[in-house]
Amino acid sequence: MSEQPGPDETTLVQLLRADLPPTRDPLFRIDVLKRRERQRFRRELVVVLTLSPVAALRSVASSLLARVTRTLSRAFVD
């Protein structure tokens, strides 16, 4: 603060500080960490759920492509 508090202001500041959260609160820290882990899990889940169909499609497409290639090469050989 830039000014010296008068007696009334001192009382005011004391009243305003009366119900501050505790200086140390491990439970709050644990809550933050839990929430961060949940968020990380959700993000990873979204990535997995997005990539799984892509991987499945890719696998189907590559097997189809292999079959077409085999058919064509057989046709050419015959």
Add this chain to the structure above:
Amino acid sequence: MADDDSALIDEIRDGSERAFNVLIDRHQQAVRGFLRRLLADASEADDLAQETFMAAWARPESYRGEASVRSWLCAIAWRKARDAQRAWFRRRAREARWASDVEQIASAPSPESAVVTRALATLPLEQRAALVLCLIHEFSHAEAAGILGAPLGTVKSHVARGKARLLAALGGPV
């Protein structure tokens, strides 16, 4: 502490869990205390305080070393509180809910404290924020201006007017 804090942010940039834990332990009281005085609901304030620390973990590069780490955290908290209040006003019929919330936060440790809490809740959000930062958390007017993104003169005026209103509510000089 300030140099220590900058070092902590450097460690958090490198993904240090230990540094993040220390950051929370060191600044949770200031961030939560600030938000609890801004918002009517203590659980909503703590919720935003958690989001503030998660934002600090996700984007430590947004700390550029121009102000203290505590100022940086309070600035994140301020933006979240302001957005939350805007959303809240959009959602609800403001007067009825606000009045009931004021009653809720007035569950203070003493009658005088309840008077101050009620008077504080009637101040406009930015004025309340300036007052809380300067009176409770001992930020300078310039630091509070940086946190709130407001001109220095506006912050000085907010603090002076807010203080006068609270003192008047307490029955002291205006």
